[in-house]
Amino acid sequence: MSSNARRKALAWKRVVADRAATLAAWLAALLVITPLIAIFAYLVIRGASAVNWAFLTHAPKPVGEAGGGIGNAILGSALILAISSLLGVPLGIGAGVYLAEYGHGRLATLVRFTADVLNGVPSIVMGIAVYALVVLRQKHFSALAGGVALGIMMIPTIARATEEMLLMVPRAIREAALGLGVAEWRTVVSVSLRTALPGVITGVMLAFARVAGETAPLLFTAFGNQFWNLNLNQPTAALPLQIYTYAISPYDEWHQQAWAGALVLIALVVGTVCLVRLIAGRGVMKGTA
Amino acid sequence: MTVCALSVLAVVALILYELVRQSQLSLHSFGWKFFTAQVWDPVAGQFGALPFMYGTLISSLLALVISVPLALGLAVYITEMCNIRLRGLLAFTTDLLAAIPSVIYGLWAIFVLVPLLRRYVEPWLAMTLGWTGLFSGPPYGIGMLAAGVILSVMVLPIISSITREVLVAVPRHQREAALALGATRWEMIRMGVLRNARAGIVGAVILGLGRALGETMAVTMVIGNRPEIAKSLLAPGYTMASVIANEFSEATGDLYLSALVEIGLALLLLTLVVNALARLLVWSVTRGVPVSSHVQ
Numbered sequence: 057m058s059s060n061a062r063r064k065a066l067a068w069k070r071v072v073a074d075r076a077a078t079l080a081a082w083l084a085a086l087l088v089i090t091p092l093i094a095i096f097a098y099l100v101i102r103g104a105s106a107v108n109w110a111f112l113t114h115a116p117k118p119v120g121e122a123g124g125g126i127g128n129a130i131l132g133s134a135l136i137l138a139i140s141s142l143l144g145v146p147l148g149i150g151a152g153v154y155l156a157e158y159g160h161g162r163l164a165t166l167v168r169f170t171a172d173v174l175n176g177v178p179s180i181v182m183g184i185a186v187y188a189l190v191v192l193r194q195k196h197f198s199a200l201a202g203g204v205a206l207g208i209m210m211i212p213t214i215a216r217a218t219e220e221m222l223l224m225v226p227r228a229i230r231e232a233a234l235g236l237g238v239a240e241w242r243t244v245v246s247v248s249l250r251t252a253l254p255g256v257i258t259g260v261m262l263a264f265a266r267v268a269g270e271t272a273p274l275l276f277t278a279f280g281n282q283f284w285n286l287n288l289n290q291p292t293a294a295l296p297l298q299i300y301t302y303a304i305s306p307y308d309e310w311h312q313q314a315w316a317g318a319l320v321l322i323a324l325v326v327g328t329v330c331l332v333r334l335i336a337g338r339g340v341m342k343g344t345a
Numbered sequence: 346m347t348v349c350a351l352s353v354l355a356v357v358a359l360i361l362y363e364l365v366r367q368s369q370l371s372l373h374s375f376g377w378k379f380f381t382a383q384v385w386d387p388v389a390g391q392f393g394a395l396p397f398m399y400g401t402l403i404s405s406l407l408a409l410v411i412s413v414p415l416a417l418g419l420a421v422y423i424t425e426m427c428n429i430r431l432r433g434l435l436a437f438t439t440d441l442l443a444a445i446p447s448v449i450y451g452l453w454a455i456f457v458l459v460p461l462l463r464r465y466v467e468p469w470l471a472m473t474l475g476w477t478g479l480f481s482g483p484p485y486g487i488g489m490l491a492a493g494v495i496l497s498v499m500v501l502p503i504i505s506s507i508t509r510e511v512l513v514a515v516p517r518h519q520r521e522a523a524l525a526l527g528a529t530r531w532e533m534i535r536m537g538v539l540r541n542a543r544a545g546i547v548g549a550v551i552l553g554l555g556r557a558l559g560e561t562m563a564v565t566m567v568i569g570n571r572p573e574i575a576k577s578l579l580a581p582g583y584t585m586a587s588v589i590a591n592e593f594s595e596a597t598g599d600l601y602l603s604a605l606v607e608i609g610l611a612l613l614l615l616t617l618v619v620n621a622l623a624r625l626l627v628w629s630v631t632r633g634v635p636v637s638s639h640v641q
Binding site: 070071073074076077078080081082083084085087088089091092094095098099102146147148149150151153154155157158159163164166167170171172173174176177178179180181182183184185187188189208211212215265266268269270271272275276279296299300303304311314315318321322325326329333 | 346347348349350351352353354356357359360363364366367414415416417418419421422423426427435437438439440441442444445446447448449450451452453455456457498501505529530531532534535555558559560561562566586589590593594605606609610612613616617620624
């Protein structure tokens with residue numbers, strides 16, 4: 057009788073523990089989603105009213121004057137990101153192809169480890185390193201230096217994504233091409249890389265989305281600029297830098313501009329991420345099961 | 346291709362070389378005392394990095410204390426409890442959290458989180474937990490606590506997505522065996538899944554720590570930027586990354602600049618060690634699982 061009651065109590069305890077754990081996990085999930093919703097809601101509420109054509113196409117006005125926008129910052133970001141993609145995409149894909157197709161020896165292990173190291177370099181440290189490498193040599197801040205800093209940061213992400221995708225390409229396809237007498241480099245480019253292309257593009261876009269919002273590496277490389285600039289050798293504005301400047305300023309109208317700029321930046325970043333999901337979701341690898 | 350691969354090595358070597366070269370002056374002037382001295386007074390030529398190291402460490406640990414339980418709960422919920430459709434949605438949501446730029450977190454923290462902390466959370470903490478000394482002093486809003494909270498939101502997606510990877514790598518039959526013995530779902534998770542994934546989870550947490558240590562913009566915007574060591578979490582602080590962000594472009598004099606680069610070098614080495622440790626732990630669990638299950 058008493059042992060039966062004890063058994064019942066134990067069973068009850070186990071059920072309660074199970075329910076409590078489920079509830080706790082559910083609460084954690086809910087709590088994680090809250091800040092995300094809050095951030096997006098605030099961006100839209102505070103930012104949307106200030107985003108219009110003039111805001112997107114004009115350069116900043118001095119404090120106290122109405123109007124002004126982030127046109128020069130958008131252009132500057134485009135310049136810097138173009139430079140960084142020119143540098144980071146070929147190097148990243150090249151390194152990825154090397155790791156997947158030729159990377160078996162000790163050198164490959166070293167490269168893989170170094171790519172991980174590079175991935176872990178704090179972005180602000182990348183900023184001072186590129187300052188020392190480029191800005192000190194040139195003697196002035198420039199879009200070029202900003203592009204180099206972001207480009208280097210793209211390499212490890214793209215390299216690892218390319219490697220993973222190439223490793224998923226079935227051996228049989230490769231062997232078929234080689235069996236038909238296709239040269240090895242041609243097999244890599246037209247067969248392996250071609251098959252893995254959607255995955256590689258996904259990696260490139262993720263790397264792009266990641267560096268597009270980076271501020272810290274640009275502080276002492278691109279530096280920022282209140283005016284229009286197309287010269288790659290001059291200090292250049294960038295969207296994240298502009299948001300930072302506005303956010304820590306003491307003026308209300310600049311705060312408003314910071315929110316609006318942030319809305320534009322997040323639209324760019326989230327748009328890229330969603331596009332990635334679309335590409336990745338649509339049968340990433342044709343020909344692989 | 347080999348050239349591209351070698352360029353990765355070259356870039357890292359160049360970065361290290363430049364940082365070491367630029368910090369020579371400070372290394373020779375201060376030696377090890379640089380990391381134990383508490384006074385940071387550029388005008389008087391006194392450079393001690395201890396307040397920044399303290400700030401980096403405390404803000405990161407605070408972020409872990411807040412985010413680890415949440416991230417674990419979320420990962421367990423996604424992999425073991427919810428249905429497939431919700432799983433995809435939640436995974437996508439955490440990916441989005443990871444994609445939000447640091448400066449936007451900072452902006453949100455300044456205008457939403459800090460007033461919230463100042464008005465409601467900090468007075469309450471001071472009243473109920475003030476006796477511990479951790480929550481004393483005026484509630485500025487801006488300070489170590491604000492930095493820790495915003496950092497916790499930022500490292501959460503990393504910890505949770507890697508924990509998810511690790512949990513998925515636990516073999517199915519571990520779960521089935523536990524259930525077959527009559528375990529409830531929670532007992533199955535606790536004994537069959539979490540116990541097997543322990544090392545990997547610790548790795549995920551350390552990887553989150555690595556991210557928190559190097560995080561710059563959001564922290565700089567809310568930590569208060571005062572180079573002092575205070576016991577209270579409500580007081581302003583300063584981190585290694587944010588002192589570089591704030592003072593590097595205005596640093597006058599070679600010694601000042603060199604001291605900042607040395608802080609950068611120390612930060613780099615610190616994150617390197619932390620990341621390497623984390624990778625080893627994650628590998629020890631996910632090793633032998635096909636690559637395809639990592640990418641979800």
